[in-house]
Amino acid sequence: MFITDISLKRPTFAIVVIIALLAAGIISFMGLNLNEQPETNLPYTAVIITLPGASPDQMESKVTKIVEDNVGQISGVKHLISRVSEGYSLTVIEFDDSRTVDDAAQDVRSKLGSIRSLLPNDINEPVVSKINMNEMPVLSLTVAGDLSSVKLSNLVDNTIVPKLNSISGVGSVTTYGLMEREIQIKVDKDKLAAFNLTIGQIISGLSSDNIDIPSGKVADDSREVTLRTYSSIKNVEGFNDIIVATINGTEVRLGDVAEVIDGYEARDSISFYNGEECIGIDIVKQSGTNTVEVVDEIKSQMEALEASLPAGVSINVVSDNSTSIRASVHSVEETLIEGCLLAVAIIFLFLRTWGSTLVSAISLPTSIITTFAAMKIMGFSLNMMSLMALSLSVGLLVDDAIVVIENIVRHLRMGKTPIQAAKEATSEISLAVLATTLTIVAVFLPMSMMNGILGSFFKEFGLTIAFAVLISLFISFTLVPLLASRYVKDDEDIEPRTKFGRFLHWFNYQFDLLAGYYKNILSVVLRNRKKTIAVTVALFVASIALIPLMGMSFIPSQDKGIITIAAELDSGLSLDAATERAKKIEDIVNQYKDVQSVYTTIEKDSISLSIDLTDKKDRKESSDEIASQMRAEIKVMPGLDLSVAGTSGMSSSSAKAYAIHIQGEDFDQLLEYSQKAKQLLNDIPGAVDVGISYKAGKPETRIVVDRDAAADLGVAPSSISSTLGILFNGTTVGQYESGGDRIDVKVSVQDDQSTSLDSINGIYLASTTTGRMIPIEQLISKEYGTASSQIARYDKSRDIEIQANFIGLTSSELNSAFMDKLNKELPPPKGITIGAGSDQQFMEESAGGLVQAFILGILFIFLILAAQFESWLDPFAIMFSLPLAIIGAILAMFLKGDGLSMVGLIGIFFLMGLVTKNAILLVDFIKKRREEGSDRKEAILEAAMIRLRPIMMTTLAMIFGMLPSALNSGTGSEIWQPMAVAIIGGLISSTLLTLFVIPVIYTILDDIKGKLRSVKSKARDNILTKTKRVS
Structure with a gap:
């Protein structure tokens, strides 16, 4: 192997490369963000349109349907989901994966701009937002205390929120239950009638007087001066002096017909924390920042902030996203450490030497640390997906090293020098180890390329494992043989005089006996191939029959408290x-x-x-x-x-x-x-x-406009609608600037004049033809019914x-x-x-994506094996290990009683790359021995004896490495347990059956190849015979 030769010839160079990789990994680890889940952009946008006072039916017909019909024309729209309630329309647009969320949102904005004239004039400006799972609150707070609601609102709005917004990493701060200041103009309809005025005239007067608009520029030789016409109100009392009409030369001011109140908006919601009324605050972090660091900084600033608050006011943490992140990460870290220790223990149990064990085990930390550098380059974060990928791959990361070191020890026992043993042993199994690693990569690359939300989540999971095993392969071909050539010696066993030494000696003696029994049983199995296949097929069919009894779910239940x-x-x-x-x-x-x-x-x-x-x-x-x-x-x-x-x-x-x-x-x-x-x-x-x-x-009273009467009297139906809206709901006519804040100005009639339908009496509209004041009750009729709530x-x-x-x-x-x-x-x-x-659609689409990735994974594995063995038939012998794994995976999940979840299916997906390793080691050795001249049965039995130890070592290392994940009861463990259980069950069944079934399958395929060669030979002979006769 080229890189092995370099590492043995230039050890200093090899060590420098490994140190550089470790340094890059450590530096990268320090810069990785810590989040609960991978960041992902979902192809969803939302359109929110509000029209105060409109019933749900009106919102649907005048707003929602128009939005749906036009937005639905945008390329890539998959689904339209709308929710309509009183004065509110929400349309969520789901796009397919061909669109980016940014481009989709821009197209939605453009489309809404083009149809603005089709929507009611008095709607509030449509809001288009991208739905981003990353923009969920990382911290939710409540503020409560011995203050009035107004004073508490002012404290939150003027002190607490600005402080939170100034903290590094904070993206946005949203408040709930805050009392918003509002200038309320309460019109007295009796006084309006006395002055012969309409509400529309009041609004016109307000709009024309409270203005602040640009008026052009004046330039001289040296400078340019901007002009502004400025007549905005200087203080609240100034509203009373606004001239709303002039009657017979007499000015009518707003204060003559209305009361101006510096008040607050009516609240439509209220919050309580542990029974005490409060104001809620949600804090969203900036994209790409570290959740834990942001929350820690907020809490640090909160301590100083609380000290400055009035006595009796407290800030409470309602929800802290970093808590579950810390707990989940800590749980995964424990699982990772426990898995590493158990895997190393298994290695020591078989190799019995500290040198061999430590050389094998060194690939674990080296691979994991270097993987952090790859994660940083890809823009990944430390989250549940990436950390669990590392945790579940613990057994994989020592797998290649185990196979290499075990073969080096075997060559040492042949009497070779350490350098020679390291070089020849690594070269002997290099293609097999390369193939086994590439099959794992072949499984996880398609997983990382899945579309949809599931693909976004599992991209980091799949690529993290792929990076880790590739780095482990590099370590196994460079650092492991280098260290083995210096520190691994034959017969470096622990002294059998100690109890532990005697146990190790006894264990390996028993294992050698087991290998002998295995060889004898395999001989019997090879003589009963049909029965072996029949039993295997029966087990597979029985396991598949368990699936309907298990039930199917998407994500297992998780107890976060x-x-x-x-x-x-x-x-x-x-x-x-x-x-x-x-x-x-x-x-x-x-x-x-x-x-x-x-x-x-x-x-x-x-x-x-x-x-x-x-x-x-x-x-x-x-x-x-x-x-x-x-x-x-x-x-x-x-x-x-x-x-x-x-x-x-x-x-x-x-x-x-x-x-x-x-x-x-x-x-x-x-x-x-x-x-x-x-x-x-x-x-x-x-x-x-x-x-x-x-x-x-x-209950709803529908006001029906008599259009004929309105036309005869010169009153527009739209003025009737807007006047009634002001009567019962009020309307915002502008904003008043005070201390840098812009405060809504709302016009309505006095509270005691809008308590019932009789309040309509006494409201007048001006005729556009005669100028006469028309009572509104002459232009309408009433119908009673029930409005849709949503x-x-x-x-x-x-x-x-x-x-x-x-x-x-x-x-x-x-x-x-x-x-x-x-x-x-x-x-x-x-x-x-x-x-x-x-949820059902999501599950079906995710299952479809997983099936597609599964098929691609199998195809890639087959192509890799065909390339390695230079055969289109031999890979089928190895591929038969896949159904053998499914038997144990399904049985393990069935016995645990968790049902079949998407996570469990991904565990089965995981197994595709794992279980082929054992079959590759067997078939590769068999083919080499046959190429050297061994008989088929002799080659099979020799391969079984020699490869049993590395197969059992790697399998047990993987099983024990994943055992903590299967048994973990920490925060977040419920999600990953089904995957670990499926993998462990599949490894057990696949390993046990592979040792017997794969040799049988190999002989069957070999017989087929022999028959094909015989047919080809006969055909060739017939052609030659005919050719000779013709000649």
């Missing part, structure tokens, strides 16, 4: 009524001893609680078990659509875990069918928190989601049971379609 409760309330409740219900839920929650804190956010139609529990190791019950107990107590409260869940998957969320879409154009039919389907889902054992996304709306749309159709959480079964089991029940008892009628929910 958080419970989320979301309760949708009946429409039409006041904020006070919603607060009263929230307090009852808090009383129930606070009865549980494991509850540390409760953060509650209340809106008029919803309540959400985030509940922090004590650490997992300090609890007897899991978060899911506690959540189930809470659910049982809370669900008896009437008027709640409840969702209670312990943390699941990779993040906490109040969204229900299972959902399907039901779509149709006829909404009455859609609603009727959805309600019946909801009842069927509710009847399935294990389904809890069953609900539908549709919620009956508030409208959901999916791909331009009305949509109702049926949602549920589940206990004691997986999402796939629930979906299967529900679909069967629907097809048998409630088949969808014409006009109704049923589609998978977003």
Whole structure:
């Protein structure tokens, strides 16, 4: 091997290269960011448009449909998901992977600009945002204290928020429950009538008087001066002096018809932390920064900030993303260290010499440290994906070194010099070791190239393993033979006089006996090839038959010590009524001893609680078990659509875990069918928190404009609509600048004049034809009904989601049971379609991507093996080790009882690269012995005897290296356990069966090759015979 020869001839040069790699790794490690998950750009953008006072039906017809129809024309749009409520329209656009999120967002902005004239004039400016998972709060705080709501709001707005924004690494700070200052102009409609004025005239007067606009420039020979016409209000009292009309030469000022109040916006939500009213603060870090460092800096600054706050005011940490990151990273670090120690112990158990063990083990830290340099170059961070990649690859990183060092020791025992043994032993197995490493890389490269969200997450996972094993290969061909030539000696066994030495001697003696038994059994197996294949096929079929019994889920449940409760309330409740219900839920929650804190956010139609529990190791019950107990107590409260869940998957969320879409154009039919389907889902054992996304709306009075009467009297329908909007909701007419802040100016009628529909009486509009004042009640009629509270749309159709959480079964089991029940008892009628929910779609798309990567991985492995063995048939003997691994992987997951998850499937994917190693070592040795003239059976038995030790060493090193991951109970361990369990089970079955089945498969394929050669030979002989006869 070329690089081995260089390292043996120029040891100083080789050591310098390794030191340089280690230095680069250490420096890179110090510069790597520490985050919970890899940074990823999702192909989603969101469009938010608000129109105060508009009903959901109006928002849908006048805003949402227009946005959907036009934005849907943009190239690459995959799905459109819209949510419409009172005065609010949200449309989320999902793009396919061909688009970047930045370009997609720009196209959406351009499209909205081109259709602005199609939207209502009085909408607020549309907001287009990119949905970025990285822009989630890293720290959530609450501020509470013995101050009035106004003073507390001012303290947060003027002191705390500016301080937080100034901290290095902070990207944005968002507040909740803050009382926003507002200049309120309360018009007295009786005084308006007395002056013969309309509300429209008041607004016009305000707009023309409170101005600040550019007026051009004046230039002389030496300079240019900008002119501005400036007549803005200097103070709040100045609003009273604004002239709104002139009647018969008399000026009517705003103060004559309205009251000006320097007040605050009405709150539509309120928050409590441990029962105390508070203001919430979410802090998002800048992209590319270290989450832990940013949080630490914020907390450091908070200590000084709290000391300067008024007495009785406190800042509390509600959610700290760095806590779970630290705990997860610490758990992975422990797993990594434990795996390394166990792998080294296995090596020592077999090699029995400190020199051989340490030379093999040195590839572990060297490979891991150098991998950090590759991660830095690729822009990766230290996160759960990359760290678990290193943890799970511990056994792999010593694999090549074990094979090399074991072969060097074998050559030393042949009487060769250390240099000669190192050179020839490494060269002998170099192609086999290279092939085994490349097969692992071949598996993980397709994984890193998967599309979609799963591909974004597993890119760092796959490439980190690929980098690590390639570096390990380099170390095994350079540093390992170099050190072995100097420090590995034959018969350097520990003295058998010690108990430990005697144990090692006994263990290896027993292993040699086992090798002899294995050789004898293999001889019998080779004489019973059909029975061997039949038993293997039966085991494989039996394992596949277990899959339907396991259930399928996407990500295993994870206990992060958080419970989320979301309760949708009946429409039409006041904020006070919603607060009263929230307090009852808090009383129930606070009865549980494991509850540390409760953060509650209340809106008029919803309540959400985030509940922090004590650490997992300090609890007897899991978060899911506690959540189930809470659910049982809370669900008896009437008027709640409840969702209670312990943390699941990779993040906490109040969204229900299972959902399907039901779509149709006829909404009455859609609603009727959805309600019946909801009842069927509710009847399935294990389904809890069953609900539908549709919620009956508030009682609504529809104001119908008499267009004929309005036209006859010279009143525009739009002025009727805007006047009514001002009457009952008010309207923002501009901004007032004070102390650098721009404060909204809002016009409405006085509170006691807009309490009922009778408030319409006494409101007048000016006729554009006669100038006469027309009572508004002459131009309208009233209709009574119920408005939709919230409208959901999916791909331009009305949509109702049926949602549920589940206990004691997986999402796939629930979906299967529900679909069967629907097809048998409630088949969808014409006009109704049923589609998978977003999680189900995500799972299906991810499974499709994984299957594609799986096929590519197998193809790459086959091509690598074909290139190594210079044969298209021999690789099939090695490829048969793949189904042997599936047997143990499925059985292990079945026995553990976790079901088949996407993470478990990735574990099986992982196995593809691992299990071919043993088969390659066997087949490679067999072929070499046959090339040297050995009989086929003799070559097989000799390969079995000689390769048994390195095969068992590498397999046990991998198994014990992954054992801590399978047994770990620390934070975040639930996600990775199924992968480790699948890998360990697959390694066990594959190794045991490979030792017997692969030789059998090899002989069968060899017989086929012999028959093919015979056929070719006969054909050639026939051709030659015919040729001679002709001649």
